[in-house]
Amino acid sequence: MLFDAFVRRRRFVLLVMLCILSLAVLTDQIRSPGKRRIGWLGLAVEAALTPAAAGLSHATGIVAEGWTLVTEIGRLRSENARLAAEVARLREENARLQEAAEEAARLRGLLAFKEQPYRTVAARLIGRDPGHWFDTLLVDRGLADAIRRNDPVLTSEGLVGHVIETAGSWARVLLIQDPRSAVGVFVGKGRDAGVAEGQGQPVLRVRYLSRDADIHPGDAVVTAGLGEIYPRGLPVGTVVGVMRTEGELFQEAVVRPGADLSHVEEMLILVGGTPQVPR
Amino acid sequence: MMRYAAYAIVVAALLIVQMTWLARLTVGGAAPNPLQVLVMSVGLLHGSEEGALVGAGVGLLQDVVGGGPLGLGMLAELCVGFAAGLGERVIYMENIWLPVLGAVALSALHTAVWAAAAHLVGMLQAPILEVARVGALGACYNGLVAVPIFRGLRYVDMALVRGHEDSR
Numbered sequence: 221m222l223f224d225a226f227v228r229r230r231r232f233v234l235l236v237m238l239c240i241l242s243l244a245v246l247t248d249q250i251r252s253p254g255k256r257r258i259g260w261l262g263l264a265v266e267a268a269l270t271p272a273a274a275g276l277s278h279a280t281g282i283v284a285e286g287w288t289l290v291t292e293i294g295r296l297r298s299e300n301a302r303l304a305a306e307v308a309r310l311r312e313e314n315a316r317l318q319e320a321a322e323e324a325a326r327l328r329g330l331l332a333f334k335e336q337p338y339r340t341v342a343a344r345l346i347g348r349d350p351g352h353w354f355d356t357l358l359v360d361r362g363l364a365d366a367i368r369r370n371d372p373v374l375t376s377e378g379l380v381g382h383v384i385e386t387a388g389s390w391a392r393v394l395l396i397q398d399p400r401s402a403v404g405v406f407v408g409k410g411r412d413a414g415v416a417e418g419q420g421q422p423v424l425r426v427r428y429l430s431r432d433a434d435i436h437p438g439d440a441v442v443t444a445g446l447g448e449i450y451p452r453g454l455p456v457g458t459v460v461g462v463m464r465t466e467g468e469l470f471q472e473a474v475v476r477p478g479a480d481l482s483h484v485e486e487m488l489i490l491v492g493g494t495p496q497v498p499r
Numbered sequence: 500m501m502r503y504a505a506y507a508i509v510v511a512a513l514l515i516v517q518m519t520w521l522a523r524l525t526v527g528g529a530a531p532n533p534l535q536v537l538v539m540s541v542g543l544l545h546g547s548e549e550g551a552l553v554g555a556g557v558g559l560l561q562d563v564v565g566g567g568p569l570g571l572g573m574l575a576e577l578c579v580g581f582a583a584g585l586g587e588r589v590i591y592m593e594n595i596w597l598p599v600l601g602a603v604a605l606s607a608l609h610t611a612v613w614a615a616a617a618h619l620v621g622m623l624q625a626p627i628l629e630v631a632r633v634g635a636l637g638a639c640y641n642g643l644v645a646v647p648i649f650r651g652l653r654y655v656d657m658a659l660v661r662g663h664e665d666s667r
Contacts, residue, residue, distance in 0.1 A: 231548045231551070235551055238551055239574060242571075242574035243574065246568060246574065249568065249569060258563045265563060269515055269518075347522065349565040350530045353567075357566075358518065399622055418624075419624045420624050421625060
């Protein structure tokens with residue numbers, strides 16, 4: 221009797237079982253990307269797909285570069301003249317900066333400033349999460365290049381995120397705008413401490429800022445180095461809005477990341493830092 | 500068995516294209532999801548059970564390869580496969596509009612299940628209107644790619660059946 225009922229409703233029983241299974245998997249690692257373990261099967265799938273994805277991405281890049289070259293020849297002439305003037309200006313600026321750098325080096329020596337023990341590895345984008353709400357990138361550097369879990373990733377414009385998975389020749393980067401990301405930061409000239417959380421949108425929200433903190437749009441936001449992943453002083457972005465709610469203990473700031481996270485193609489991974497967490 | 504091997508190859512190819520090309524072709528934050536259309540097609544052609552199983556597998560694979568939270572895509576895709584399968588033997592498969600309308604309707608279901616599950620575990624930060632807007636755009640996008648994928652999968656199925664009959 222019970223068996224007959226089971227057979228009659230087999231597909232619904234299957235649906236319920238699969239739903240329970242997926243929710244169990246989901247709730248196990250949802251708020252903590254550090255707990256995301258894809259296992260040997262997932263690593264095998266990634267290892268099988270990544271070379272093809274890298275090849276396709278590379279081929280696409282070559283075609284796109286060729287197309288850009290053809291379409292931009294006319295513009296390059298005027299660009300060349302503008303760049304020549306820019307080079308002259310930068311040479312002059314470079315001379316001034318070199319002098320300033322020498323002065324900084326002397327002062328650093330006086331203060332016994334310890335250099336950050338990091339080196340950088342350049343990485344190229346292979347693929348990205350096609351979904352709109354979670355933001356991860358796949359890059360072409362991995363364990364073979366000494367990339368480890370939790371290594372910070374940045375561009376010249378600012379912080380991009382950190383490595384959450386790595387294997388032979390690839391690594392997955394969790395962007396700072398992903399809802400699972402939280403970065404300890406200092407905001408503005410007062411260096412008020414807060415936590416920049418991803419929203420799954422192009423802006424971050426900095427929470428837990430003191431209500432008395434003097435924060436304005438345009439203030440710079442840098443990493444605080446208080447967590448276990450990011451070193452101190454990496455540029456994160458710029459404040460674009462401040463929210464103070466009556467009766468709240470804290471205020472919040474809306475921050476636009478410095479790096480163009482939607483179009484980032486090349487990035488630097490900081491490796492070789494003193495590991496502060498198990499990798 | 501041959502059919503599943505063929506499906507695995509199609510899924511791998513679509514996944515690579517989705518990661519490398521389609522992820523860059525976003526319009527208003529939405530990108531096409533050809534694997535969702537594939538799951539819908541499997542459900543329509545082979546029923547709820549197979550649709551749900553293939554959906555769960557494909558969704559989990561997308562979660563693994565895409566870097567999102569494991570289980571979220573799995574839940575949404577298995578619901579799509581199951582719901583599509585309810586139309587097996589009920590819907591006229593030759594209807595030219597079937598893949599388009601099916602893809603649009605099931606994309607809406609996908610977005611609803613995904614948003615509900617994400618909200619349940621506290622991962623939905625965006626306003627619900629924004630979710631609806633991106634979901635609607637994604638549904639239109641999926642409607643555009645649905646016809647070739649649905650027809651292609653039917654062609655693969657029929658070619659495998661013909662090959663099997665010829666070998667007898």
